[in-house]
Amino acid sequence: MYRFGYSVNKTVCQYSWKCNTVLEWSRSIHNKLFTSSQQIQHKLGLFDSPVKLKGVKISQTRHLSSSRMNLAPSIEFKPTGHLLVDEELEIIVKGLNKQHAVSVYAKLSEEGKHFESCACFNADDNGIVNLKNHPSLSGTYTGVSSMGLFWSMVPCSGQMEGIRLAKKNIDTPFITDISVYNNHHTLNEIRDKTSNDICSTVIERWYKSPDVICHEVHDGNIRGKLYMPAGKGPFPGVIDLFGTVGGITEFRSALLASRGIISLSLPYFLYKDLPKSLGEISLDYFLEAVDWLFHHDKVFPGGIGVVGVSKGGDLALIMSAYSPKVRAVVNINGCTFNATLPLKYSGGDIPEIPLHLDKLENMDGKYIMKNCFEYTSDDITPVWNHGAKVLNILSEDDMCSPGECITLLKETYPKDKTNDCIVLTYPDAGHLVEPPYTPLCNMSYHKSYDMYFMWGGKPEAHAFAQEDSWKNILRFFKSELTKTQFVTAKL
Structure with missing residues (x-):
């Protein structure tokens, strides 16, 4: 991957160049095309289709303008700070593709007891999933619910039957790990995935305010x-x-x-x-x-x-x-x-x-x-x-x-x-x-x-x-x- 969101592929190459020659050649192209930040923005506005330059194909993969940027996926939630368990949160996944199918997974562990939930969404045309506005299509709950990931939690498999989530140590928070995966998945399918989430965050929620x-x-x-x-x-x-x-x-x-x-x-x-x-x-x-x-x-x-x-x-x-x-x-x-x-x-x-x-x-x-x-x-x-x-x-x-x-x-x-x-x-x-x-x-x-x-x-x-x-x-x-x-x- 080349700088500024461009990829450089050798499509026409009739000679056997040494590595140093290739590097010098690519730097030359870079200096000619991108001499200042203003020129960069100008070039990005022009390159709407692949452009061939003497054996090199430059194809556009990302826009830098905020209106067209394809960001890396991320999770935001608000409010932030010392959150109480009865506060309604707004959880937002950003940086997705248009109509991107994703699964949002939550897991909470408390004193050896483990609970989990999931919800499946399609991102809107801006690449956003907002749990407060967008319906879960399947998972542990369906429909629109900003706090659905929390109230729909179920005990993880392999535990004693009939466990209950109850806070005993009030001086510690409930810690919930939130992860996002490509495509729609069931809880069983997500359990088999160990490290291929596309983004994640942690939410802490308390029963006690700091000044109590x-x-x-x-x-x-x-x-x-x-x-x-x-x-x-x-x-x-x-x-x-x-x-x-x-x-x-x-x-x-x-x-x-x-x-x-x-x-x-x-x-x-x-x-x-x-x-x-x-x-x-x-x-x-x-x-x-x-x-x-x-x-x-x-x-x-x-x-x-x-x-x-x-x-x-x-x-x-x-x-x-x-x-x-x-x-x-x-x-x-x-x-x-x-x-x-x-x-x-x-x-x-x-x-x-x-x-x-x-x-x-x-x-x-x-x-x-x-x-x-x-x-x-x-x-x-x-x-x-x-x-x-x-x-x-x-x-x-x-x-x-x-x-x-x-x-x-x-x-x-x-x-x-x-x-x-x-x-x-x-x-x-x-x-x-x-x-x-x-x-x-x-x-x-x-x-x-x-x-x-x-x-x-x-x-x-x-x-x-x-x-x-x-x-x-x-x-x-x-x-x-x-x-x-x-x-x-x-x-």
């Missing part, structure tokens, strides 16, 4: 971690609860704090000196946590919020029924009654709606739980007791919790308070609704029960539910918890 502060909490009986936005405050304050897996789960609290909400990630069993089993937990522990966060000097006065998924949703509703300091609740596919086990309480234990294991449905060794509870309107938690606002996230393809109990909650509300109960319904979404762009986990191993559970959900619909519900959750807490309300000392 995290404190270990060990105060009275309360254990957990408090995530705080930078600044003087005050901020909305929220207790964050997860389900029956036990231990502490921090990623949602870190993201809430990154969005301006103080969040206490509150474990309640299998963490440090907390109870070892779900049957030992007490409502007094949760009410103590409410008091603790309510009196934090950086939390807006007047009340706090609670967000919970699955069993955490049950507990969030019960906390609001027993404490007027809870002003806003987000229930993500939790039962609207106390499910499975009695809940200890100094004011009198709260009876359970038992789990009827004989009603478990077996689907190829994975179990569906949603039909294992028998309940009536009398069993519904009276969350309206103290006027808390409740936002329910209801997934219609939830295979774990009975979604009908959320509908029954709405119907059971006193007529003058029905506006305090909001239900967002998402068709084809599954049980585990998390912050946006997390891939669907429709089945996984549950260590507390030592069995596999079906969670349900279809990838695209579940992705929409996560993105839409997260926006509503942030808006809900910031609206409800910044209203100054007077709460007497007796409460």
Whole structure:
């Protein structure tokens, strides 16, 4: 390849020249044709077809003008900087040929678990593929989705069945390698390609902003971690609860704090000196946590919020029924009654709606739980007791919790308070609704029960539910918890 995008081929050669002679001859041609940058641009405008010069064929292969330049392929994304996982990105592949067929492949590894996705595109007439505007023709998702490579990820082959992508170390990012390959390929075909991508990049996405502060909490009986936005405050304050897996789960609290909400990630069993089993937990522990966060000097006065998924949703509703300091609740596919086990309480234990294991449905060794509870309107938690606002996230393809109990909650509300109960319904979404762009986990191993559970959900619909519900959750807490309300000392 010769300079300035020209190739020099010896097409007519009647003599046997030595190497030095050839070099001198080519330099002479170069000096005559290209004496300045202005002359270069001029020549490029003239050479629209091959030109013969005394035994040398000069053919045009690249234009230098920006409007006609054939760049080397590259990947760009925006915004840049310290990206949070709930940020929508614009991923652009440039420098392709017109209608160039390519496959875009993504791979993410986290604590020994590996996930991947791919999408196939045809470049536009400018040699560009923009995932925000251009449809994926095949792959792990189809159609237009700027974040399709992230929410459509599936576990790589050869791993344990039913693995779930969940962030445990909040001080490290999700690292995703993005590569582009010529032509349209399936995941299996891309796996066989080791080094022939035409361009690649790496995207880091975080649950925690750099200025978020995290404190270990060990105060009275309360254990957990408090995530705080930078600044003087005050901020909305929220207790964050997860389900029956036990231990502490921090990623949602870190993201809430990154969005301006103080969040206490509150474990309640299998963490440090907390109870070892779900049957030992007490409502007094949760009410103590409410008091603790309510009196934090950086939390807006007047009340706090609670967000919970699955069993955490049950507990969030019960906390609001027993404490007027809870002003806003987000229930993500939790039962609207106390499910499975009695809940200890100094004011009198709260009876359970038992789990009827004989009603478990077996689907190829994975179990569906949603039909294992028998309940009536009398069993519904009276969350309206103290006027808390409740936002329910209801997934219609939830295979774990009975979604009908959320509908029954709405119907059971006193007529003058029905506006305090909001239900967002998402068709084809599954049980585990998390912050946006997390891939669907429709089945996984549950260590507390030592069995596999079906969670349900279809990838695209579940992705929409996560993105839409997260926006509503942030808006809900910031609206409800910044209203100054007077709460007497007796409460």
